[in-house]
Amino acid sequence: MNLWKIAWRSMEQRALASWLTAISVSFGVALIVTVLVVHQVVDRSFRRGAQGYDLIIGAKGSALQLVLDTVFYLGQPVDLIPWSYYREFTEGRFVPAVRVAIPICTGHDYKGFRCVATIPDMFERLTYLDNREFTFWKGRNFYLENYFEAVAGYIAARKLKLDIGQEIRPTGYGEGGKSQHEDEPFTIVGILAPTGTPIDRAIFLNLEGFFRCEAHQLGPSYEEQLLRESEFRVVEHTDTSAHPTPCVQENDSVNGAAEPPSAASDHTAEAVPIVAEKEEKRRLSAILVVSDIENNPQLAMALPRVVNEEPFAQAVAPARVIAELFDGVVGNVQKVLLILAVLVVVVAGIGITVSIYNSMSERRHEIAVMRALGASRGTVMAIIIVESILLSLGGGALGVIVGHTLVGILSPTIAEHTGVIVSALDFQLTELILIPGLVALATAVGYLPALTAYRTDVAKALIAAP
């Protein structure tokens, strides 16, 4: 026999009221747990979304937009940068500062899932999360020489029911609005294993095939003009029209370049080497850069500054932008949600007060009997507070279970909309704060009824009918 057992028996005695009170607490706690878990996992995954590279090189403009487009495949590209600028990272003046540079073109999609044109090195030389290497759930990476090959992220493949050998035609935004490419379709040759990053929700196309689409046979951009004026290597262009699609390339035939291999008949590039002239007309939405900090720390450190001095390019550290985004926007949303959830718990706590306090009139006789049997005022007061704590912790435990179950239920939806994989078993250390928090709340809300118990007039209550 102890205070906990006595309090438990009192709760059993009023099982329905106790359950309802505990359930009201559980709702608040479930809300807190859900907010905490979802926020932590989303935060972690978003912050890790850009792991594997430390710089994004893109056109001048909004750094946030560049990161959203490049890392999360959200929104539209800021603008375009010339392919020749990419060459500066692979064989030009930035080479000493760069370990890996991956070109990407965004702005296309397939049935709502973003298509990203890139090179096979994206999955061979980059890593994700904590230096994890990309693996394929099915099939293989696309080959550089097989222009019209593509690989799909895990969720994209699952949602679109894509399988190896399936052909897709990405949709792009041209001058006439959204239009499907009527060129050679891309064939899915691999499906990536889940990464828990936005990559899961994208489809990756061979950049070379992407450039060869008819819709991309457009002229050079303004940036390219600027580049031409600078000391960078440029080529002459005849067409300076608008650049409605993110990645464009001038018509090879117009420029007299060698014809690309006929993808319909042969997907390999054996017959046609990529010539510099043709390459220089290409444009990219971004370059993912892994700086060579180990070998050339000074150059690597200076790289963002040098790039940012260019008239048309910017270098963005995605981790910093994501941190700012979270701390500035998402963090505040989380705070608001947490405050609301805490308010729900506090209201539920007041419910505990009301529930116990209402029961005090019928329990006054019971308390008087305990007092007559020798229980001190402090003991009966402690019994009420312990009862309040049990209700809070019981409701809290229920809330944790409900919250994590909710997270588990919401997991597919979260994954579908954000690419973030959330597990019902994703427990956060911050949840431990709930225990002292609930005990403190219970003690506070249990104080009023406990005081009533403390002040019970034993003689009067004993004489009153039970």
Next chain:
Amino acid sequence: MLLVVEEIRKSFPQPDGGRLEILDIPYFALDAGEQVVLVGKSGSGKTTFLHVISGISRPDSGSVRLDGWDITLLSEADCDRFRAKRIGYVFQTFNLLPGFTALENVMLSMYFADGRADRNRARQLLERVGLGHRLGHKPTMLSVGEQQRVALARALANRPQLILADEPTANVDVGNQQIIIDLLRETCREEGAALLLVTHSPEVARQFSRIERLEELNMVGKREVSEKV
């Protein structure tokens, strides 16, 4: 003497601001192991007298000494502990706690006295009052006679020196009344506890060698009679 009550007065506040005097008892004493029956009219202050003796109510003045300890001088917390250890209380309405089993009701009394409960002694006491087969039953599952027997076992749990029984058979059916009285007297003898039993029943009162009438002990009653005369 085990219990000596001297010059106690007890009154209660009235809505008009005055006080209603209930008790004015110059002297009352009880020997260790003695069994006394206290009779009196309804409203004469019998229950209040028991409350004062047990320390549940404080007298306005006077002293209540149990085994040499004046409980009117003890702090409330000490008085609670003192009552728990030395006085057993049997209520007219049994007052078993409804959420607890018969065994737990007995153990509860031990817990309040010592902070721990001797399950074996609680079981033995319940077996002694014939409820060895009802240990896990809650009060609502017991007959009124059985409930009062649990209350008796609970009163004896801490080996008290004094048992105060406030009309213990008033709510018990006729068939069970004598059983309860016999059990109460026998167990008090076995445990060495004195018994002060309040009753309305002349049949019950007749069984005791010492019968006290509250009207004779209480000066309030005497004054009322003389005023009427």
